[in-house]
Amino acid sequence: MTAPTAPAPAGLTTGALARRLGVSPTTIRSWERRYGIGPAHRAPGRHRRWEPEDVAVLEEMCRLTARGVNPAEAARIALAGAGPEPEPPKARTARTGTASGGNTLPVGTVRPECRGLARAALRLDAPEMARILRRSVDELGAVVAWTEVMTPALRAAGRKWVAEGERYVEVEHLLSWHIAAALRRVADRPEPLPGPAALLAGMPSELHALPLEALAAALAERGLPFRMFGPALPPEALLEAVRRTGPPAVLLWSQVTRTADRALVERVVRTAWGPQGARTQPVVLVAGPGWAGPRRPPGTLRPRDLAGALDLLEGLLR
CATH class of the missing domain: 3.40.50.280 (Cobalamin-binding domain)
Structure with missing residues (x-):
């Protein structure tokens, strides 16, 4: 006799997937409608279920948009599953979010690095936050990274949890910790610097x-x-x-x-x-x-x- 095979996992609903990714269900449905990012298999007469391969595509979509890649290009890369990732623009600023709030972190007119940091922070995506912050400090220097990337994101996080009745305090705490870690990585020197301190x-x-x-x-x-x-x-x-x-x-x-x-x-x-x-x-x-x-x-x-x-x-x- 052969051992019975375990049933395949039922997959995630759109709501559960939205909570996992830190985006709204409306955003997922919009990506599906505009860019064709949707469940590979659908059972007739049932709600859509997102299988692991579908989730991986959306996770890649979130990762790319957090790095400043526009959604259409991010969708193309995520669906292709390969190919070099385009560099986000350095000098151009971008506007993200609106005054109405919602499941976004409005930061105003900022550098792409700040926009990506805000998106990653709202999703509680710690590895992506660390990567953006490390790269920002290394490429821009501590002064520009602090004033043009970190500070606008921190202010937006503070405004968010005040406006939402302290629902997003965890976003500010996680963001603050990662900012401190990125700055301390530069400040900590194995050898003391010479001269009066x-x-x-x-x-x-x-x-x-x-x-x-x-x-x-x-x-x-x-x-x-x-x-x-x-x-x-x-x-x-x-x-x-x-x-x-x-x-x-x-x-x-x-x-x-x-x-x-x-x-x-x-x-x-x-x-x-x-x-x-x-x-x-x-x-x-x-x-x-x-x-x-x-x-x-x-x-x-x-x-x-x-x-x-x-x-x-x-x-x-x-």
Whole structure:
């Protein structure tokens, strides 16, 4: 007697497939109607079922569109199952999403890399997010990658979960983690950089660290030494770190006004080290939206953006 064969899996419904891919059922039906991407086999009188080979085609379609390939070309490649993948355009910007929301992450007029990152983030496609971010940092540099790819995607994710009643918080968390990982890959050096190091830290009540991570990566790209203390460094720990390391420059980040502690910054400005008669004090930079308006403490510098902070620090460290 021969062993009975196991029944073939029933396949996925369009709704289940949409949840798996992180797109709407309407998008799948639109791709099927426009580009012929549909189930290879259909049983008469039954709902459509997507078999593994059908799912693979749609997964490839999602992967290609996330990389900036237009849907028609992505469908052609996915259906062919072979052939070189076209490079997404570098200089051209594109508009994606609408103000109406839905199962999209509207990012406005952005680089193709940002559009692809937003699509991958909404699908929770971690490998694709990592690939886009790694390539963006390597090809564009940390400053451009941060300002033109990462920041618009982060802002769109934040707007999305606020507008949708916090339904998409997981998108922002996963995106933030991968952005930090991509930046830290550049910032982490096996050998310490020579020379006096800048001190980077967030204010004691500040929990946002990604802008500091971007600045650290940009400093590493220029071969400039730094010490990163991250967000929420307690006041006395900050002052002790300044005294112990003797940095020529200290940059303190504040994302919102409530974390911009003027009194503490003034104490950092007055902190000195070295032998009696030849004591030295750091140049203090206050960075971030929290220092907007008249909040900049006396004796400090306030760079306008990441590129400005980088140039100021390079001048002080060189």
